[in-house]
Amino acid sequence: MELHEYLNILKKRWSLIVVITLIATLISGVASYFIIKPTYKSDISVIIGKQDAGDAKTTTQNYNDVMMYQKLVKTYSTLVTSRTVAENAIQKLGLNMKAEQLQGMISVAPKGDTEFLTITVKSRDAKQAMEIANQLAVSLKEVSANIKKVDNVQILDPAELPTSPDNPKPKLNMAIACFLGLMVSVGVVFLLEYLDNTVKSPEDIEKLLGIPVIGTIPVIVDSEK
Incomplete structure (x- = not known):
């Protein structure tokens, strides 16, 4: 098919394309x-490393220990999603949920090759998401201090109350649905055209038989009837 033939097919069935896309x-x-219930997200950032006392000796030690703390970030990423930390947070906040439920709400993301660790909590309640995120950082600090006998968790940016849902995003979802609907409708139009093997024009006869059309019989409508 040539380009103008494709355009003619789309023009002929434009109403079907519009209907499918709008639906x-x-x-x-x-x-x-x-239908979809909104989910809120709250983040809190922590630094893995000892608190700087400010003297030259401590500063030098911290500088030399940077690589070690960067490796510890992976360890603390696993620790913050552990059952022990989850149960500690549930107990401190008095939440009515199991540790597995809370663990499913948590995600952790180290910031590249740095000592920073971002803890993210998603919940259908905005205030709950903020409170859990803040408590998880405190629980991580407490549990890690009990296990390692040293406080390597420093809270940098406390979690804030989310002002808008993280999911769903109606405008984005509708834009994606519109694009997909357009693609599907165009596909349906061409499929219907491919399955339609009826002869509608002299050009169809020339393509089918491979011979030129030398004449046509017009349809005469009797106006008196």
Whole structure:
């Protein structure tokens, strides 16, 4: 097919394309606004390393221990999602949930090759997400101090109350649904055209038989009838 033939196919079935695209966008909007329950996210950042006492000797030691603390970040990433830390946070906050539930709400992300560690908590309650994130940092600090007998966790940025849901994102979801609906509708249009083997024009006859059309019989409509 040539380009103008593709355009003619789309033009012929443009209404089907519009309907499918609008339905997909509408379904996505309804689901995002009324069906999917919003989830809130709260982050807290901690630094893995001893607190600097300020003297030259301690500063030199901390500088020499940077690589060690960077490696410890991976250890503390696992520790913050452990059952022990989760149970400690549940007990301190008086939460009515199991450790496995809380562990499923937590995600941890080291910031590259640094001593920084970001703890993220997702919850359907914005205030709960903030409180759990802050308590997890405190619980990590307490549990690690009990296990390693040294306080290597320093809280940098406390978690704040989220002002908007992290998920769903209605506008983004509707834009994606609109694009997918458009692609699917175009595919359906071309599929219907491919499955339609009826002859509709002299050009179809020339393609089918490989011979030119020398004449056509017009349809005569009797106006009196």
